[in-house]
Amino acid sequence: MRILAIILGAAALAATNLIAVQAYADSCWWHNGSLMRLEANGNQRWFTYERPKPELRRSGVQEGTLLFDGVRRGTRYIGTARVFSRYCLAHPLEYAVEGSASRNDTRVVLRGMREVQERCAPTGRVRTDTLVFDYAFDC
Numbered sequence: 001m002r003i004l005a006i007i008l009g010a011a012a013l014a015a016t017n018l019i020a021v022q023a024y025a026d027s028c029w030w031h032n033g034s035l036m037r038l039e040a041n042g043n044q045r046w047f048t049y050e051r052p053k054p055e056l057r058r059s060g061v062q063e064g065t066l067l068f069d070g071v072r073r074g075t076r077y078i079g080t081a082r083v084f085s086r087y088c089l090a091h092p093l094e095y096a097v098e099g100s101a102s103r104n105d106t107r108v109v110l111r112g113m114r115e116v117q118e119r120c121a122p123t124g125r126v127r128t129d130t131l132v133f134d135y136a137f138d139c
Contacts, residue, residue, distance in 0.1 A: 059084040106135035
């Protein structure tokens with residue numbers, strides 16, 4: 001009986017180590033040095049700043065500022081991201097992004113093409129942005 005209990009305990013421990021941590025909505029994530037909050041309602045998704053890094057505060061970003069809004073379809077995220085600038089405090093640049101969540105839902109990577117601006121003026125150049133969100137903890 002004792003041997004069976006040891007075997008069952010070892011099997012349970014092995015199974016636990018194989019199960020990946022899954023992140024859920026209303027959770028906190030790291031993005032580019034800032035702590036973000038992921039919120040969900042059905043398929044709708046929002047990433048907002050929970051604790052923006054100091055450089056972003058000079059661009060008008062504060063707790064609750066929206067960085068991404070969109071939808072989740074399966075593992076895909078599709079929506080709108082924003083770029084903040086101290087020169088365009090009232091008008092962040094919006095652009096389309098899409099990407100996917102990792103298998104265990106602990107990383108979301110979004111990509112999109114956006115116009116490059118200097119002091120709120122279009123330059124005619126375009127660049128690809130990649131936004132990476134890594135699960136931190138349940139908020």
